Amino acid sequence: MTVDVSRRALLRGRFDRTASLRPPWACDESVFTAHCTQCADCLQACETGIIVRDAGGFPQVDFHRGECTFCQACVAVCDAPVFRDPERYPPWPQVAEIGQTCLGPQGIYCRSCGESCEAGAIRFVFNAHRVPEPRVDTEACTGCGACVAICPTQAITVGPPMPSRREEAP
Ligand code: SF4
Ligand code: SF4
Ligand code: SF4
Numbered sequence: 001m002t003v004d005v006s007r008r009a010l011l012r013g014r015f016d017r018t019a020s021l022r023p024p025w026a027c028d029e030s031v032f033t034a035h036c037t038q039c040a041d042c043l044q045a046c047e048t049g050i051i052v053r054d055a056g057g058f059p060q061v062d063f064h065r066g067e068c069t070f071c072q073a074c075v076a077v078c079d080a081p082v083f084r085d086p087e088r089y090p091p092w093p094q095v096a097e098i099g100q101t102c103l104g105p106q107g108i109y110c111r112s113c114g115e116s117c118e119a120g121a122i123r124f125v126f127n128a129h130r131v132p133e134p135r136v137d138t139e140a141c142t143g144c145g146a147c148v149a150i151c152p153t154q155a156i157t158v159g160p161p162m163p164s165r166r167e168e169a170p
Pocket of ligand 2: 023024045046047048049050051061067068069070071072073074075
């Protein structure tokens with residue numbers, strides 16, 4: 001089996017926040033799409049129902065449907081060689097990012113994302129409007145996506161961290 005794990009391909013997949021987000025512990029994109037049979041067993045196994053098909057028929061995570069509990073059911077049900085060993089690797093390098101439609105910078109009080117984050121990865125600082133404004137602690141963020149659907153302005157996305165953050169993550 002030939003596996004394309006060139007650094008260029010790795011970086012392109014890791015830092016492209018617009019790419020389909022595969023289930024946790026998924027191998028690199030070229031390996032995943034080469035071996036995933038699109039059987040949809042992982043869609044059925046996911047306890048929170050966040051795995052859907054992307055435009056090409058491959059599984060992707062949609063955090064607007066819920067959060068990842070890291071239950072590993074998707075990995076366990078899959079017969080294809082498209083997942084890393086959960087006992088040896090972290091689920092993914094994904095972290096939350098808060099975009100420009102966040103209410104805080106606009107002077108409107110909102111703590112919805114912080115209240116949804118069990119990891120305590122969202123901290124609030126006070127801005128010129130004297131209202132709390134969220135900041136993501138990327139070291140504490142697990143990329144679970146629980147903060148995505150709760151945001152009233154859809155300001156939060158979860159995707160690969162910027163190169164300056166976790167470039168060394170496996
Ligand atoms: S269970 Fe495995 S082979 Fe089937 S769709 Fe999911 S990732 Fe692909
Ligand atoms: S780890 Fe569990 S909750 Fe997360 S995508 Fe897989 S099956 Fe769904
Ligand atoms: S993705 Fe999960 S851990 Fe990260 S900030 Fe959102 S709720 Fe917290």
